[in-house]
Amino acid sequence: MKQLLNTLYVMTQGSYLSLDHETVRVEVNGKLQMQVPLHHLGSVVTFGNVMISPFFLGKCADDGRPVVILSRSGRYKCRMVGKTSGNVLLRQAQYEAVRDKGKAAAIARNMVAGKVKNARQVLMRGARESDSPEEETALRKASEIHADTLFRLKSICEIDQVRGLEGESAAAYFAVFDQMVKDGDRAAFAMDNRNRRPPLDPMNALLSFLYTLVLNDCISAVESVGLDSQMGFLHALRPGRPSLGLDLMEEFRAVIADRLALTLINRKQITEKDFEPRPGGAVYLNEDGRKTVVVAYQKRKQEEFFHPILGEKVAFGIVPHVQARLLARHLRGDLEEYTPVLYT
Template structure:
């Protein structure tokens, strides 16, 4: 059990989470493990087989606090929330702008550009830090390819063209990621292309788990701002898909999740014993691995950075909320264009 940014993460299998007066109490095998005042929390995130009392679910809904259910590998399953609130005028503007093909394409181009810039930053850092001259050359070439993709994305004239550019750039980026993993760690953490459902190697399992937590934060940021999480610009609308949260997530994938994954691997904070292999080739973090990753995720979110636009020092965990507000201002016409967060 861990609390960060007023969100309680619960990972202990068969834990029982229930309401006790004005607190959330967590029992494991009928023994109290944690008790937190409800007013300290904005939401709960439960991984795997966690039991939750109906009284607590009702109270969370009444208080406007979210309850998110993930499977044990970190894949989103469901979200409980009370009646939708927020600014109806903003939501109306959001729906109008999403129907404007030119506006939607411009926002999507900006989202892809933000993703590519931050991906390139990760590759460039890897090129600076390696002592192998051949790998430095390969990583520099990958960074140059991402720069070319950036130029192509800025000139894309259709959503299909833009998505094609983004997909090709992502394949090159994930190929380069293997060279940023320290040589001694590569036998256990080789990324064999991006695989999702299920992940087929340890690196994919690790970043999939991190992406799931990042996605939850981005969705919370979108909903807190009053936008419609289901209505995206880059990601197509599909029933049950939080497309706008996926849009917001793109600029943070490389710098929030991938960079943390590389740090955990290269520092030996996570190793092969933190993963289990399932039938059919699926690879998943085990309970010990999930705990290590969530702890590192919490610590990372508490690190302070200076936002380049506001020039204020804020915890990394608040960046999605700041960016969601910028997106809302762009949709309302209060900003000339959306500016993704760019890591230094």
């Protein structure tokens, strides 16, 4: 499982990846920059103009190692994998559950409950650490909205109602999110609301980039157990949309991506100089900023916390795979319900 924590991110433009026996070679302008033993890698992610040898791609396909292609700014392009893994009966059970409105709503409800509970933990921590009574009050009010959402979710049986409550809590969360940024950096990272495609301010640009990294890991997790990443329960089905990956990511947004974004900003590891404006008002991380975030994200994946279902400590990078297996066991009928991960 330690292999799953290791992702090779290649961001240097003009890089060339090839395979030398069981070692990945990374060259730039014909010069060797690094070598990595292939068995240490769980996946490969490239940004922009990065070339990959067909032989290396074939080896990754044979091993079931995903290769993800992103634009230079981190926008998702495609994902290459080998043969479909897992038992076809599991995917059949997944499709049947998606069609069963009651079962689909129950799974989505639990996923949203996990998201709301974890987001509430972030808000309450922010309130405890705040030096401003006004900000503390605002953060606690937002956490109370989340507590009310958790109470209301218990009696919800319709998927549209689940989505509605999720939207209400998300709006309350992002309305106060920048108040968890220290005073000196708040003006640079102010955000009126969550926006994307494209992000219009540095905070949204940072969050979007981190969510892309988390989503890639969640898609790998659901596909590694044999589930169809496009057949989700909470997110509506659309051609080419990794709905189940997006579903699974909801539980991890706050504790992995959002907390990391705040840490990077408050420790001044990410500043205004790490962003660049684009035509039309878009804002993206520049190359130095992306490198800083990727390194921090890899370190975050190595950190451990106590998983209440497993009853032991696990690394954050392994949690999507644990949750995907729990979902698969529920769909097969081995577990009565899907239990989301809760961070305490």
